Amino acid sequence: MSWTVVPASRFDDHLPRWQALHATTGGSPLLAADFLAAALDTLGSGEELLAWYEEAGLTRVMTVMAPAGLGRWATFQPSQAPVGFWLQRDAGSPEPYIPGLLSVLPGAALVLGITQCDPMLLPRPDASARTRTLDYIETARISLxxxxxxxxxxxxxxxxxxxxxxxxxxxxxxxxxxxxxxxxxxxxxxxxxxxxxxxxxxxxxxxxxxxxxxxxxxxxxxxxxxxxxxxxxxxxxxxxxxxxxxxxxxxxxxxxxxxxxxxxxxxxxxxxxxxxxxxxxxxxxxxxxxxxxERIEFYGRVMEWHLRWTDEIRTMYHLNSYRWPLLARLHALAARRQPAPAAAAAAE
Missing domain, CATH: 3.40.630.30 (Gcn5-related N-acetyltransferase (GNAT))
Structure with missing residues (x-):
């Protein structure tokens, strides 16, 4: 059981691994290998890292992480990508996987954010001593x-x-x-x-x-x-x-x-x-x-015109996980004193 981290510039070398895991997770086009490869090639900074967690020869999680400030890392999130690049084989909380990833990321990684999560792709976990979530936007879909x-x-x-x-x-x-x-x-x-x-x-x-x-x-x-x-x-x-x-x-x-x-x-x-x-x-x-x-997805923030086309609305969210529970408590206290914009999740 271990995490492996390599420069995301080597994504092509590990593309089959991403594709195999993607096929087990519902196959969202927004997390497809060719969507990610184009984003890295044209919108990346060069600092992104590709990471995966393997257990008994089975890849359970893959993600692309980017530095988000001192002690902070977050999923690679160009504005053209509607969801953060986090693939997970099981439908449970990502929390069990995060401490190990924090320990192998460069520098003193203290906070890890998974940004713009779709609860259809990654069910929203309950808050815990190390993890909290916050609303991002409401988005719409049409069932066919x-x-x-x-x-x-x-x-x-x-x-x-x-x-x-x-x-x-x-x-x-x-x-x-x-x-x-x-x-x-x-x-x-x-x-x-x-x-x-x-x-x-x-x-x-x-x-x-x-x-x-x-x-x-x-x-x-x-x-x-x-x-x-x-x-x-x-x-x-x-x-x-x-x-x-x-x-x-x-x-x-x-x-x-x-x-x-x-x-x-x-x-x-x-x-x-x-x-x-x-x-x-x-x-x-x-x-x-x-x-x-089965459906048409819009993924943008719900506007008035969306509501004329559908009443199927769900809330996307950000997830922050902390190396120590004390950090999570201090962050929550600071957030109550001065609320941060919803879109700032992992960079808080």
Whole structure:
């Protein structure tokens, strides 16, 4: 029973181990080897470490850790990754594995954080002398079991009526709509460029946070989507109103779900039209009719529009574990005196 730690730059050497463990954990696309490899290559700092726990020849846990401050380590967590990179074979608490990992991480590691945990992938453990959790965000999903017609008829009257009116108006104006689905590796570079164009023209462009084809974000999405597409697990929606690209979704598949990673739309069409919602109706129908999936996952913070599409909401969380119980008590005391932002989990 032992932990092994190597530079994450050697991930390719240990990729089969990650893939084998990933296959036992439900196969979330967000924890797939090609998602992680693209994130390390394009978004990593070079300080990340790959670690795994092995018992009787069986890999039970794998993770990628990054320094988060003096005495603190946390799961590698670029903003483009919806969940922290922690794979665990069993569905129990990760707490039994953490003391050993703290003891082999460089420096005097005192606190370890597993960030942005999905309780569907890693059930939320009870607080203990060494471990505590805190809420991160609420996120939404759509279960596909009832079939599209039953699902759509259960949506609010205002949503269905509003989109029906928009489609009727477009039809009266002779303006056709078209949903295009991109699946091949050769289509992904152009898809990311088009997506970046939509974001750059909107508020994210003004804020400087838009995806660009030539920046680290753009390189990540291109590399990741191309890798997923090579195994038939990428799904990019492009929605046209007339000849105009009006909205896009970047999605990946796996583990029984389609994850909508990013959505952008032509904001100049706002007001009379809701291009992202028009696309969402048709894209949802397409995913329902595909028949291979159990749910659609959004993973972003729940917004008002999510609540028009689903009432399935769950709370994601952060987990902090401490080398000594006294540290956990001192941290809890400090947090009560000055509450920290939810997103700061492991860096507290």
């Amino acid at each position: 079991a009832p079939g599209f017609e039953a699902y759509w008829n259960a949506r609010g009257k205002n949503l269905r009526s509003n989109l029906k009116k928009q489609r009727k108006r477009l039809q009266q104006e002779g303006c056709a709509t078209r949903l295009q689905v991109l699946r091949t590796p050769e289509e992904m570079a152009a898809a990311v460029r088009d997506y970046g164009m939509l974001e750059t023209q909107g508020w994210k462009g003004a804020a400087g946070s838009a995806v660009r084809g030539d920046d680290a974000q753009g390189r990540f999405y291109r590399a990741m989507l191309e890798a997923f597409a090579r195994r038939g697990a990428a799904r990019v929606y492009r929605y046209f109103i007339g000849d105009r690209l009006a909205a896009m979704d970047l999605c990946v598949e796996g583990g029984g779900c389609v994850v909508v990673l990013k959505t952008a739309y032509d904001e100049s069409l706002g007001g009379a039209l809701s291009p992202a919602l028009l696309m969402r109706e048709e894209a949802c129908r397409d995913i329902f009719e595909d028949g291979r999936f």
